[in-house]
Amino acid sequence: MSQSEIAAVNRTFEDAVRKGDLDRVASLYTADAMALPPDGPVVKGPANIKQLWASVAQQIGLKDVRLQTLDLQIAGDTAYEVGEAALTLESGAAAVKYVVVWQKRDGQWRLHRDIWNAKGA
């Protein structure tokens, strides 16, 4: 149940990135979420995370993202996921891996902690 709900949020995340709908992306995070992008400080809250994604999308020319969950553990209203993301950029492809800590708030699973780095060769 929770597993499919979280998968559905990941599909929404992908779709929102594809459409450049950063309000929708930001809405998938908790009010007190933290995102930890490489080479930058911790970014707190949906408004700042929206700005982060706008900046990232522009900098790398982000066209598409596909999230693949490698591991998902659920403990009550907290879950943590390990995954890989395949990015389509204007300049080609890139691969990152990530850990997301999820929280269920008001019946909705939301990204609460989001950190990623390059997958490498």
Place this chain on the structure above:
Amino acid sequence: MSQSEIAAVNRTFEDAVRKGDLDRVASLYTADAMALPPDGPVVKGPANIKQLWASVAQQIGLKDVRLQTLDLQIAGDTAYEVGEAALTLESGAAAVKYVVVWQKRDGQWRLHRDIWNAKGA
């Protein structure tokens, strides 16, 4: 309680890195831990994580690490931490930020998911 126990494990981690005691570092991870270093694949289990740390320590000339917890949330036997690490290298200093998912196993808090990236300027 759990907060101070987790802090104590972080102090042990720092001490073990400082002494180059990679067996001790590896012993702080769960049997099914995953570490996600930048520019590399997911590394699974204490034996492989020990190798990872040996390789990282040699590559970057790691002398000392100081972990600073920015946020720690505990939910039963799972906890998740956001923090920053100040690294002392042979070549100077470096700063990374991290997310660690902790699991309490047999009464001991252990690193279960460990991912980090550069803090940047």
